[in-house]
Amino acid sequence: MVKKIYASLIALIMIGFTLTTSVYAWFSVSRTGMIEGLEMGVGLDDDLMLSLDGATYHKELTNDMIIPYIGENPNLSSITSSNGYEFYKGPISSAKAQVKSDYISFTIYFKVVSDNPNVDAHHKYVYLANKRSPTYQDSNVKGTYITSQGKNWISPITFDNGSKIVNSGESGMYYSKDAIRISAVDSSNQLRFIYDPSNNPERGFGRTFGAYDYYQKRLGISLDIPDDLPDVTNVLTQFSLLQDDIALEKVSLVEDLILVSNQAGVYEYRGFATINIWLEGWDADCFDSILADSLKIKLSFKSARYNEVID
Secondary structure, eight states: OHHHHHHHHHHHHHHHHHHHHHHHHHHHSOEEOEEEEEEEEEOTTOOEEEESSSSSOBSEEOHHHHHHHHOSSOOEEEEBOSSSSOOBSSTTOOOBOOBTTTBEEEEEEEEEEEOOTTHHHHSSEEEEOOBOOOOSTTOOOSSBEEEEOOEEEEOSSOEEOSSSEEOTTOEEEEOGGGGEEEEEEETTSOEEEEEOTTOOGGGOBTOSSTHHHHHHHHHTOOOOOOSSOOOOBSSOOOBOSSOTTEESOOTTEEEEOEEEEEETTEEEEEEEEEEEEEEETTBTTOSGGGTTOEEEEEEEEEEEEEOGGGO
C-alpha cells in the first residue's frame, strides 16, 4: 500500500511538472528566426540623421549596418510585455526574456543640424512615421512596415480562430507580422508608445480566441488573461497636408531633441531612444502557425514640429 501511495505521489508530481512546462511552452513554442532584413531611414528632404553608435550618422541604415547591433541571426520568440521595456517568457513565469535570442532591442541616435534660426520650432521632435502595408514580394518601398512571407499550416486540433472555427486537419496561411509589437523608450527611460503594426485591434492582446483558445485546447490547461493590459496604438502620427513638417498629434513620438551646439549660426540638436521589437505572446495570432515565418522590417523616422494649438 505504501509503495502504491508513493507511486501515486510521484505520478502527481510528474503531471504537475508536465503542466507547468507546457504552460511555459505556450510562449516559447512559437519562434521565428527568419528575420530577412531590418532597415531604417528618413525622408530626403528631412534634416534628420540617424546613427547606431552616436558618432557616425546616415540618412539610411541598411541591414548590414544594423546586424552588428542586433546579432547575425536575431530570433523572435513568443514573449510578453505590458509596458514595452520589460519582457517575460511566459504567463506564469518570472523568467525574463533575453535580447537577441528572444527579441530585438537597439539604441538609435538622432541628429539635426541646420542654419535655420527657427530650427527649434521646426525640428524639435522625432516620430516613427509613414506607415505602409506592402506585400512580402513588394517590400522595397519607403516607410514604416513589417511584412512576412506567411506559412501554410495544418492545425492539429479544432479551435476558434476568432473569424471561424478551424477544424483539425484544416490548412491555412498564417503570418508572423500579425503578432509583432514595436515600442519606443526615450532617453529618460520613459515609454513613448507600443505600436501594433497589424492595424487589427480586434485581434490584439488577450483575446479569448486564436492563440488563447488554441493553447488551452492543445495543452488542456486554463490560462488567465493578465489584468494589466498594455496601452497600444495601431496608428502612427499624421502630419499636416498643407505643411508636412507639422505633426497633428504625438501618438508615435519617439524623442524630443535638445539643443547641444550653436556655433556661427549653425544649430545642432540631438537625442536617442531605444527601439524594441518582439512577438507578443498574448496576441491572438501568436501560436504554432507562425513558426519559422520570414519577416522584413523597415522603420521610417521623421522630424517635425508639433502644433501646440491642438495639444
